[in-house]
Amino acid sequence: xxxxxxxxxxxxxxxxxxxxxxxxxxxxxxxxxxxxxxxxxxxxxxxxxxxxxxxxxxxxxxxxxxxxxxxxxxxxxxxxxxxxxxxxxxxxxxxxxxxxxxxxxxxxxxxxxxxxxxxxxxxxxxxxxxxxxxxxxxxxxxxxxxxxxxxxxxxxxxxxxxxxxxxxxxxxxxxxxxxxxxxxxxxxxxxxxxxxxxxxxxxxxxxxxxxxxxxxxxxxxxxxxxxxxxxxxxxxxxxxxxxxxxxxxxxxxxxxxxxxxxxxxxxxxxxxxxxxxxxxxxxxxxxxxxxxxxxxxxxxxxxxxxxxxxxxxxxxxxxxxxxxxxxxxx
Amino acid sequence: xxxxxxxxxxxxxxxxxxxxxxxxxxxxxxxxxxxxxxxxxxxxxxxxxxxxxxxxxxxxxxxxxxxxxxxxxxxxxxxxxxxxxxxxxxxxxxxxxxxxxxxxxxxxxxxxxxxxxxxxxxxxxxxxxxxxxxxxxxxxxxxxxxxxxxxxxxxxxxxxxxxxxxxxxxxxxxxxxxxxxxxxxxxxxxxxxxxxxxxxxxxxxxxxxxxxxxxxxxxxxxxxxxxxxxxxxxxxxxxxxxxxxxxxxxxxxxxxxxxxxxxxxxxxxxxxxxxxxxxxxxxxxxxxxxxxxxxxxxxxxxxxxxxxxxxxxxxxxxxxxxxxxxxxxxxxxxxxxxxxxxxx
Ligand SMILES: Cc1ncc(C[n+]2csc(CCOP(=O)(O)OP(=O)(O)O)c2C)c(N)n1
Ligand SMILES: [Mg+2]
Numbered sequence: 001x002x003x004x005x006x007x008x009x010x011x012x013x014x015x016x017x018x019x020x021x022x023x024x025x026x027x028x029x030x031x032x033x034x035x036x037x038x039x040x041x042x043x044x045x046x047x048x049x050x051x052x053x054x055x056x057x058x059x060x061x062x063x064x065x066x067x068x069x070x071x072x073x074x075x076x077x078x079x080x081x082x083x084x085x086x087x088x089x090x091x092x093x094x095x096x097x098x099x100x101x102x103x104x105x106x107x108x109x110x111x112x113x114x115x116x117x118x119x120x121x122x123x124x125x126x127x128x129x130x131x132x133x134x135x136x137x138x139x140x141x142x143x144x145x146x147x148x149x150x151x152x153x154x155x156x157x158x159x160x161x162x163x164x165x166x167x168x169x170x171x172x173x174x175x176x177x178x179x180x181x182x183x184x185x186x187x188x189x190x191x192x193x194x195x196x197x198x199x200x201x202x203x204x205x206x207x208x209x210x211x212x213x214x215x216x217x218x219x220x221x222x223x224x225x226x227x228x229x230x231x232x233x234x235x236x237x238x239x240x241x242x243x244x245x246x247x248x249x250x251x252x253x254x255x256x257x258x259x260x261x262x263x264x265x266x267x268x269x270x271x272x273x274x275x276x277x278x279x280x281x282x283x284x285x286x287x288x289x290x291x292x293x294x295x296x297x298x299x300x301x302x303x304x305x306x307x308x309x310x311x312x313x314x315x316x317x318x319x320x321x322x323x324x325x326x327x328x329x330x
Numbered sequence: 331x332x333x334x335x336x337x338x339x340x341x342x343x344x345x346x347x348x349x350x351x352x353x354x355x356x357x358x359x360x361x362x363x364x365x366x367x368x369x370x371x372x373x374x375x376x377x378x379x380x381x382x383x384x385x386x387x388x389x390x391x392x393x394x395x396x397x398x399x400x401x402x403x404x405x406x407x408x409x410x411x412x413x414x415x416x417x418x419x420x421x422x423x424x425x426x427x428x429x430x431x432x433x434x435x436x437x438x439x440x441x442x443x444x445x446x447x448x449x450x451x452x453x454x455x456x457x458x459x460x461x462x463x464x465x466x467x468x469x470x471x472x473x474x475x476x477x478x479x480x481x482x483x484x485x486x487x488x489x490x491x492x493x494x495x496x497x498x499x500x501x502x503x504x505x506x507x508x509x510x511x512x513x514x515x516x517x518x519x520x521x522x523x524x525x526x527x528x529x530x531x532x533x534x535x536x537x538x539x540x541x542x543x544x545x546x547x548x549x550x551x552x553x554x555x556x557x558x559x560x561x562x563x564x565x566x567x568x569x570x571x572x573x574x575x576x577x578x579x580x581x582x583x584x585x586x587x588x589x590x591x592x593x594x595x596x597x598x599x600x601x602x603x604x605x606x607x608x609x610x611x612x613x614x615x616x617x618x619x620x621x622x623x624x625x626x627x628x629x630x631x632x633x634x635x636x637x638x639x640x641x642x643x644x645x646x647x648x649x650x651x652x653x654x655x656x657x658x659x660x661x662x663x664x665x666x667x668x669x670x671x672x673x674x
Contacts, residue, residue, distance in 0.1 A: 027470060053470050059501060064459050064494030071463015074448060075397075077470065079463075094491065095459065098451045107441050107449040108432030109656035143657045167659035196661070244658075 001189040009179040011153035011186045012042050012118075015160040016080060020050045022190060023078060026164060029056040030065060030082030030118075039084055040120060040179055062088055066095040066117060070103070073115040078164055086121035086173060087130045093138070100169040101144035116163045120176035122215055122265060123303040124314050127176075132303035132310075134214075134266035139171050140242050140275065146170040146196055147242040151217040153184040155240055158194030166196060175215040182218070196241045199249035205235035207328045209253040210320070211276055212263040213239040220263055222317035223324060232328045242272055250276060251284045258289035259327050265315055268296040290330035295323045339550045340389070342617050348389060348410070348549060349613055350627050352381040352606045355406035357631040358415050359580070361639060362422055362437070366584040370643075371422045375438040377405040379547075379579035382605035383511050384481075385410045386552025386574075390560045391479055399448045399461040399480040402438030403511055403578075407481070411445055415635050419642035426648040433648040455482060455489030458508065462495050465504035465569075477563035479556075481509040484573075485516025485524040487533065496571070500537035505563035507556065510573040511546065517582045518591035534571035546574030547605040550612075579604065 006014065019026045028043055028050075034057040037044030047055040058065045062083055069079035083089050089096065096117065103113040123132035140147050148163055148170055150156040156174065163170035202217060203224050210220045217238045224234035237253050239246065254260050260280050264273040273294040280292050295315055297303075303313050340348065359378045365371035377384065380403055388410030391398060400407055405418060417429050421440070424433040430441040430449070441449035448464070450457045461480035468476050486492055487510065499506045510530045514521050527533065534541025540562075544555045552574055559570035577600040581588040588597070613619040 056466075059494075059497055061494040061497060063456075063491045064462070064498045067456070067459025067491060067495065068463035068466055068498060071399075071460040071465070072467040072470075073463075074460065075464050075467035075471070077467050091490070094453055094456055098453050099456055099460070102451065103449060104656050104659060106431055106435050106439070106451070107443070107656075108428075108434060109659075110429075110441060110443045111449050112659055146658075166661060 001187055001192060003185045003187050005183055006153045006186045007180050008150070008153045008156050008174070008182045009040060009042060011157040012160060012174060013044060014186070014188065015157040016043060017046060017049070018188070018190075019080070019161060019164045020046065020054060025076060025078040026080065027054045027056065027072065027077055028080045028082070029058050029069060031058055031060055031084050033057060033082050038082060040176065042118070043082065062092040063095050066092040067099065069115045069117070070095065070100050070113055073113045074111060078114055080116045080118060080164060083117060083119040085131050086119040086135045087133045089119055089135055096139065096145065096169070096171065097142045101142045104168065105144055112167050113169050114167050116160070116170045116172050118172045118174060120179070121173045122175040122177055123310065124177045124215070126305065126307070126310065127303070128305035129302035134264070136173060136242055137266055137271050140272055144168065145243065147173070148196060148240070149173045149175070149214045149242060150240065151178070151214055151238050153182060153186045155194050155200070157186050157188070158192055159196065159240065162193040162196050165193065170196070173214070177215055178218070194240070197244035197246055199240055199246035200238045201235065201249070201253070202238050203234065203236040205233040205257065207233045207257060208259040208261055208324050209235045209237060209257045210261050210263055210324065211237045211239065211250055211253065213242065214265060216263045216265050216315060219315060219317045220320055223320035226317065227321055227324060230325070232325060234324055245275070245279070247279055247283070250279055251287075254280055254284040255287045258287055259330070260288070260292045261320070261324055261327050262292070262294045263315060263320055264294070264296040266296060267299045268294060269299050271296055290327055293323060293327050295320060339554050344389065345613060345617055346619065348385045349609055349624075350631070351385050351410045352406060352549075352609065353627050354415060354631040354634065355381050355385075355409050356606055357635045358405060358409070358418050361419070361635050363580070363584065365422065365639070371437065372424075373436040373438070374422070374584040375402050375582070376578060376580040377403055379577050379600065379605065380511055380513065381406045382549040382609060383546040383552055383574040383576050386549045387479060387481070387509055387556050389553035390556035394445050396476055396560070397446045397448060397461065397464045397478040399450065399457050399464070399478065400440055401450060401457065401482050401486070402452070403483065404440060404481055405438075408440040408447055411447060413440065413442060413445070413447075415638035416641050419638045420645055423642045423645070424647065425642055425645040427645050455486035455492040458482060458495035459491055459498070461506050462499045462504055465499065465506045466502065468505060474566065475564050477505045477507060477560050479507045479509060479560075481511055483516055484510055484512040484514075484521055484530050485519060487530050488524050496533075496537040496539070499569040500539050503568035505566065506569045507559040507563055508569065508571045509556070510571070512573045512575050513578040515578060515582070515592065517586060529573055531571055531573040537571070539569045539571055541571040541573065543573045543575060546576030547603060547608060549605065549609050576605070
């Protein structure tokens with residue numbers, strides 16, 4: 001097994017390249033994915049290497065893209081569908097939730113639907129309302145669908161390979177701000193998968209547990225470094241997958257610190273942070289020295305465009321520091 | 331074009347077995363309405379009136395080889411593909427042995443992987459894209475000589491996913507036959523309130539595929555048109571949109587009262603053109619089948635449905651402890667985590 005330095009985008013592209021090379025059942029489909037190589041170039045070069053039967057340009061028809069991927073999966077292929085932006089998963093929601101997620105259950109295990117839907121999500125890139133959304137909470141409440149949010153290049157590759165190998169549908173949400181800004185060591189090779197449903201401790205600490213995922217992992221790590229100078233020691237847990245959720249890791253970190261700050265880029269009400277808070281309240285109450293705290297975006301319909309408004313929307317290291325400081329003092 | 335007035339398109343054996351399935355389907359339908367009135371079947375959705383369309387379709391399908399992506403109306407179709415009255419009654423009564431779903435889906439959601447009958451949801455028009463994906467997979471795998479059939483009502487053609495399915499199939503020229511069971515109503519809504527043109531088949535032009543209207547109450551006309559469309563699909567000649575004009579002889583479901591939106595005289599006029607009686611006459615007139623044989627087929631179908639009802643009645647319901655089975659499959663090489671055990 002070798003390790004190379006890659007951006008998040010390179011790791012994702014490499015995972016698709018290798019999955020296509022290793023497994024004849026894998027196909028890639030989506031808007032602009034073949035000739036152009038994807039609007040973010042996540043599929044760059046795949047058409048040239050694997051041909052038009054396995055790297056497929058699809059029309060602007062998101063329900064069609066996901067529905068076609070379902071049909072392919074029913075015949076035994078392992079489709080990896082790209083939805084150009086997570087904001088455009090909405091036209092495909094019936095296919096994702098009513099069809100893919102429910103196929104195994106509704107057929108009593110006779111059919112299954114091994115497909116991956118990749119979608120760039122997240123704000124802080126001046127993408128405004130329809131190129132910045134965090135949509136995970138719409139998908140985490142339907143059992144039958146797995147939801148993955150990698151935060152490092154290594155995980156992006158390993159989790160994507162695990163998602164492609166998984167026998168059930170997986171929504172794979174890639175934070176577009178991290179695509180090129182994040183570099184890191186990536187273990188390559190066929191065995192280097194990261195199992196779904198296992199969280200990672202990114203930084204051990206004694207005082208407050210930060211439980212988060214996606215780009216907020218990095219904001220939290222920045223906040224932790226800064227607060228260390230003030231003598232506040234943060235632990236940072238990266239959930240990596242929201243479904244299945246690593247409840248053991250959530251409860252274990254609360255047991256260690258007695259204080260939980262859940263950080264989410266999504267808005268507060270009905271967001272996935274609420275589910276984490278509920279798990280801690282139900283199963284970790286006796287370990288708490290302070291109330292569970294959620295730090296999330298304001299309850300507005302989406303990320304606004306103007307820089308001042310976007311900054312006001314986004315959770316940042318500075319906001320995390322303020323919240324963590326308060327919680328440590330409680 | 332073959333029809334009641336044209337040359338015989340089916341062998342005597344084919345014709346007789348098609349008739350038998352049509353009669354069997356009606357006997358199952360009769361029984362389901364009866365069970366519904368008795369409170370023993372919670373949901374019934376009828377196929378009465380659609381038998382010639384559905385059994386005609388099946389005459390062009392190689393069961394277990396071609397994929398079929400049906401909708402809730404297709405009971406006669408799945409019978410023709412080899413499912414039994416017992417399978418259907420187990421499904422209608424929500425038994426553990428229901429082959430479609432193990433008692434999870436309400437009646438009308440037919441499925442059997444072994445027969446390549448694909449499980450569907452209740453979401454109208456959502457399944458055509460699966461047929462397109464299956465056809466795409468066949469092409470990717472180089473599996474020629476296999477085609478995909480999907481069916482739907484004319485009301486479903488108003489759905490966005492319907493349009494996306496035909497768009498993609500048309501662009502890629504995939505081996506799919508789209509069959510519209512055009513029965514003039516979508517629950518209460520007449521054809522013109524769902525479809526802006528007189529024939530669904532006219533829409534085919536917009537998707538770069540041939541569209542054809544057939545008399546959906548004429549078994550042989552449907553079989554011939556289907557065979558042409560399937561031959562084209564198998565020969566890599568692309569998709570077809572086939573519209574079978576027919577009529578639903580009973581209310582949409584046991585929750586519907588069709589007197590609120592259509593005249594009894596209209597229903598009666600269509601009853602007089604019942605596709606089963608019509609094909610029975612063809613059997614007698616053109617195939618020299620004795621009327622007594624037809625009566626015998628009807629008696630046999632009733633006896634079979636009686637037995638199927640007894641079997642299904644006696645079959646166990648799913649155990650409540652199985653409610654969380656088949657949410658996810660098993661991940662190869664993964665050890666069970668403590669959370670899974672807690673919730674097991
Ligand atoms: C997406 C969706 N909307 C509404 C319904 C409720 N519904 C069930 S069947 C039906 C009518 C469908 O009519 P048509 O497509 O013509 O088929 P038919 O029932 O006449 O065979 C409606 C509105 C549904 N099941 N799914
Ligand atoms: Mg209709």
